[in-house]
Amino acid sequence: MAVDISPVTLEPIPLTQDRQYDFAAIFGNDHPIELELGIGKGRFLIQQAEARPNVNFVGVEWASRYYRMVAERAAKRGLANFRILRDDAAHVVKHTLSEACIDALHIYFPDPWPKAKQVKRRLIQPPFARVAARALKDGAPLLLATDHEDYAIQMEAVFRADPDFEQVSRAIGDDAPEGVTNWEVKFRQQGRTMHKFKFVRIARATVR
Numbered sequence: 001m002a003v004d005i006s007p008v009t010l011e012p013i014p015l016t017q018d019r020q021y022d023f024a025a026i027f028g029n030d031h032p033i034e035l036e037l038g039i040g041k042g043r044f045l046i047q048q049a050e051a052r053p054n055v056n057f058v059g060v061e062w063a064s065r066y067y068r069m070v071a072e073r074a075a076k077r078g079l080a081n082f083r084i085l086r087d088d089a090a091h092v093v094k095h096t097l098s099e100a101c102i103d104a105l106h107i108y109f110p111d112p113w114p115k116a117k118q119v120k121r122r123l124i125q126p127p128f129a130r131v132a133a134r135a136l137k138d139g140a141p142l143l144l145a146t147d148h149e150d151y152a153i154q155m156e157a158v159f160r161a162d163p164d165f166e167q168v169s170r171a172i173g174d175d176a177p178e179g180v181t182n183w184e185v186k187f188r189q190q191g192r193t194m195h196k197f198k199f200v201r202i203a204r205a206t207v208r
């Protein structure tokens, strides 16, 4: 039987419209908002939504196959604190989030675009750090993971260089705490090296 995914899906905002998501209206409460970009099969975000009902979770996924799969799983579980959006992660952060609306940002195993001519397609670049800083609340954590060494170097350098972020931790290989995303489970089984970073959004200056 077809599952009604409408309770857990978010409508993309068209590029031509200057609108932003109103999460309090979407969820009907003012609980914290955690955002994951590129959720894949959604293991991490669904687990979090089940474990922490007083936090709202929003996942962005470009691939329609994963989007549909995760939406059906979340809808079957009746998760009221979960929404999934089929859209481009960079577009969502840049154009559809209001200032200081996100309480935590999760980016796990973003596509590494390993070939030299593809590197410009990577999500984490200096302009992305700027728009992420705008969307995050003061003190909000940003959590990153990758198995790709070159991208690890890039992501750490990008957020270290951004004046609105402060690094909290870096953990590589055996030091990296175990996570639960689908890709992490697969990559660990393959013996790949994990690189994990945590930053926080520095508090905005107060105007006197």
Ligand SMILES: C[S@@+](CC[C@H](N)C(=O)[O-])C[C@H]1O[C@@H](n2cnc3c(N)ncnc32)[C@H](O)[C@@H]1O
Pocket (backbone or CB within 6 Å): 037, 038, 039, 040, 041, 042, 060, 061, 062, 063, 066, 087, 088, 089, 090, 107, 108, 109, 110, 111, 181, 182, 183, 184
């Ligand atoms: C390597 S997978 C990691 C999935 C998940 N984070 C995990 O760790 O299991 C990367 C995911 O990002 C999605 N993705 C790639 N580019 C994207 C984009 N521009 N916007 C949204 N999602 C994207 C892919 O479809 C894929 O599901």
